[in-house]
Amino acid sequence: MSTSPSDAALPGQPHIAHRAGRLHVEQLPLDALAREHGTPLFVYSTQWMLDALAAYQRGFEGRDALICYAMKANSSLGVLRVFAEAGCGFDIVSGGELDRALAAGADPSKVIFSGVGKTRAEMRKALDAGIACFNVESEAELEVLNAVAIEQDRRARISIRINPNVDPKTHPYISTGLKGNKFGVAHDRALAAYRHAASLPGLEVVGIDCHIGSQITEVSPYLDALERVLDLVETIEQAGIALHHLDFGGGLGIDYNHDTPPAADALWKQLLARLDARGFGRRKLIVEPGRSLVGNAGVCVTEVLYTKPGEDKNFCVVDAAMNDLPRPAMYQAFHQIVPVSERTGGASTTYDVVGPICESGDWIGRDRTLNVAEGELLAVLSAGAYCMAMASNYNTRGRAAEVLVHGDRATLIRRRESLEDQLRTERFD
Ligand SMILES: Cc1ncc(COP(=O)(O)O)c(C=O)c1O
Numbered sequence: 001m002s003t004s005p006s007d008a009a010l011p012g013q014p015h016i017a018h019r020a021g022r023l024h025v026e027q028l029p030l031d032a033l034a035r036e037h038g039t040p041l042f043v044y045s046t047q048w049m050l051d052a053l054a055a056y057q058r059g060f061e062g063r064d065a066l067i068c069y070a071m072k073a074n075s076s077l078g079v080l081r082v083f084a085e086a087g088c089g090f091d092i093v094s095g096g097e098l099d100r101a102l103a104a105g106a107d108p109s110k111v112i113f114s115g116v117g118k119t120r121a122e123m124r125k126a127l128d129a130g131i132a133c134f135n136v137e138s139e140a141e142l143e144v145l146n147a148v149a150i151e152q153d154r155r156a157r158i159s160i161r162i163n164p165n166v167d168p169k170t171h172p173y174i175s176t177g178l179k180g181n182k183f184g185v186a187h188d189r190a191l192a193a194y195r196h197a198a199s200l201p202g203l204e205v206v207g208i209d210c211h212i213g214s215q216i217t218e219v220s221p222y223l224d225a226l227e228r229v230l231d232l233v234e235t236i237e238q239a240g241i242a243l244h245h246l247d248f249g250g251g252l253g254i255d256y257n258h259d260t261p262p263a264a265d266a267l268w269k270q271l272l273a274r275l276d277a278r279g280f281g282r283r284k285l286i287v288e289p290g291r292s293l294v295g296n297a298g299v300c301v302t303e304v305l306y307t308k309p310g311e312d313k314n315f316c317v318v319d320a321a322m323n324d325l326p327r328p329a330m331y332q333a334f335h336q337i338v339p340v341s342e343r344t345g346g347a348s349t350t351y352d353v354v355g356p357i358c359e360s361g362d363w364i365g366r367d368r369t370l371n372v373a374e375g376e377l378l379a380v381l382s383a384g385a386y387c388m389a390m391a392s393n394y395n396t397r398g399r400a401a402e403v404l405v406h407g408d409r410a411t412l413i414r415r416r417e418s419l420e421d422q423l424r425t426e427r428f429d
C-alpha cells in the first residue's frame, strides 16, 4: 500500500483516520503517542468500542438481553472498565479473568463462566463471587460443579453449552461448533445431560448456551445454530425443565481486509425475527461478543528498524513481532499495515513486514507495498482483539504499552513491561 490520502478514515475504523498527513486515533496523532510511550504501542479508541456496543444495544432494544463482553479478546483493565461502566456483563474463561473483571468493576451477577476445563478452585472462586451462570461443557463437569457447590452449601446456576454441529465458515482453529471440536455437549446427548443436571442438588438449571466460532462473516451459520438450539429448547422444556435464558455466544467478525460481516444490529434483527416466529422472542437473551466490540478499536504502532533486500524478497524489519501480534503466525491472518505519516518523497517497494524474533514464522504482513524508511512508523490495523491478549515474552521481549484514547485525552492503561517485571516471579537461587 502506498501512502494514504489525507483526511480519510481507514476502512471499518471511522475513529482512526489520516488527517493532514498524520494518522490519528480519535483526536490524537499516533506519532506523538509513539514518541511519548515508545514502540511497539497499542492504541485503542474508546469511542469505537462504545459505538460497537451501541450496535448490539440497538439490536436488542425492547428485549430482555444481557451483553457479556468476552474478555479473552482484550482483557486490559482499562478496556474492561469501559465495558463495565457501560453496564456490560462479562464472559470469562478462567479464575484470572474473573479477578480482572472484578478489579475493573464488573457486577458479578452479570458474569458468566465458559470453558471446557474449569478447575475446582476456579469453580469455588466463581461461586464465592456469586456469578450469574456457569456454561457447563461436559457431563463430567456437571458432576464436579455439583460436588463443589454442595461442599460450599450453594447451588450453582448452570447452562449447558450445546455443540450444534454447524459450520461457522471460519478458520478451523477458531471454529468451535462442529462435532469434531472439543467444545460443548453433542446435540443428541443434550436432553440426557439436562435431565441429569436437573436431578443434581448442587445445580440449578437456568439456561442453554451455544457458541459456534469466531470471525464469522455470514448470517447463515447463526441461523442454523439458532434453529438447532431452539429445537432442543422445545424438547428440554417438554421434559419439564425450564430454561430461563438463551445464550447464543459471540463470534461476529470484523473487517480486516474487505470482509463484510453483518452489523450487530442487522444480525440480531434477523435472529430476533426467527426467535419471534418460534415464540421465544420474549425469553431472556445473553450474547458473548468479543472481537466485534474491540477488534477495530485498536492499532499497533511499530517503528521500522531496517529495510533489507533479500534474494527473493525485500524485508521491512519492524520492532513489533509475533509475540505482540501472534495472529499472522497462528492463523495466517491478514492485518492491514499503513504508514503513520505520509511521505512526500521516496518510492514504494514490496516488502514482507517481519519482526525481530528468531523464527521465519515471525511475520506481520507479506508482500505489502509500502513507501517507508528506517526510523519511520507503521500502524498495524485491527489490533484491538486477540493481539495484546495473546502476547507473550518470547525472546524475552517485554510486552508493549497500551493507551486508551477518548476524544483528545489519552490514558496509559498498561506501561511497557520491563525485564524486572518479567523476572519478578522467577527464582534461581
Ligand atoms: C465461549 C466463547 N464465547 C465468546 C467468544 C467470543 O468470540 P468472538 O471474539 O469471536 O466474539 C469465544 C471465542 O471464540 C468463546 O470461546
Ligand SMILES: N[C@@H](CCCC[NH3+])C(=O)O
Pocket (backbone or CB within 6 Å): 072, 174, 214, 215, 327, 331, 385, 386
Ligand atoms: N484467537 C483467535 C480467536 C479465538 C476465539 C476464542 N474462542 C483469533 O485471534 O482470531
